[in-house]
Amino acid sequence: MSSPRRKRAGRPPGTSDTRERILVNARELFARNGIGNTSIRAIAAASDVDSALVHHYFGTKEQLFAAAVHIPIDPLQILGPMREVPLEDLGLTLPSLLLPLWDSEIGAGFIATLRSLLAGDDVSLIRSFLQDVISVEIGSRVDDPPGSGPIRVQFVASQLVGVVLARYILELEPFKSLPVQQIAETIAPNLQRYLTGDLPGLS
Template identity: 60%
Template sequence: MSAPENGNAAGRRPGRPSGASDTRDRILDSARELFARNGFGNTSVRAVAADAGVDAALVHHYYGSKQQLFAAATQLPVDPMAVLGPMRETPVEQLGRVLPEVLLPLWDSQAGTAMIAALRSMLTGTEVPLARSFLRDIVVAELSRRVDEPAGTGVLRAEFAASQLMGIVVARYVIGLEPLASMPPEQIVAMIAPTLQRYLTGDLPEAPAR
């Protein structure tokens, strides 16, 4: 592998672009491969930079944060943490309603059309590991920390909530299942919010005795 491009040529600050036209694509290719292989949580910007043969500062220059790099690698038009992050201020007992209230208008927007296309590509193409990393390492990881009651149930709760939301994505936007596809967002929220809230904070069934 060639020496890392660190942009230290005369007149350039460290981490600035070296002028190589393929640098951005090389970074993105490395990010896709590492995110798919190791997941979001186990992939660092430094690791992506090393794999691409560039300085880590160059990755930040082109793509910003690791979340933004992931969004670019998966072709998501919106940084997922820009949506999920503000929900940290939402009381846990309101998450079942607020999640679809925020997500449905986003999915119905122009940016949402591109997001659905990216998710469809990940789910039906060769990038299923990226879809799994997106759900497990970003969506589930963000929610599970807040709903881990009793301790150890947060991931299961968050996965069931995510599965409900992904079901809406597939039925409403991918398949176009009527009347769900044409239903007003507020009506969908009213239908699924209680179920989402039950997944997140309701009593869990006891495992059957062996």
């Protein structure tokens, strides 16, 4: 695989500076305006480069977001397959996909990022990810009655971030050491109820 370095013999010096500048601007714009309201073009303009260069370095907007918050995977790699899962299996599929990921090496970086974002004043990156990406991807599938999708998804998010907190940050025992499958199966019916159950105030 050829790297951008080799391909662009005539590029200006300071490629890694440029990448870093794009990431800094991306983080700032995503935080200020949300993922949905931030375009690759705006990030490119703020970074004084061409949109094509941003795509070349980082791929899609979601991939750029992942790079900006140091998530070492494309969020849509998880969220894409979720589109294919039958609605009534979402409650189990969601934690079954996420927990092994969080438990992995990859997850360690994500947990560290989550923690530093929580520590800072600026949690807008997480909020935007949950509201713009998860709500759009999953919320639209469970929007019954109409308008309930975002609320359903946010209850799901509350349980999932709570698991992250209890298992990886507070490190409660025995919770921290329970098998992934046990946690996934324990929370699955509750997640499923949030997604497709009759919830107070939604009808």
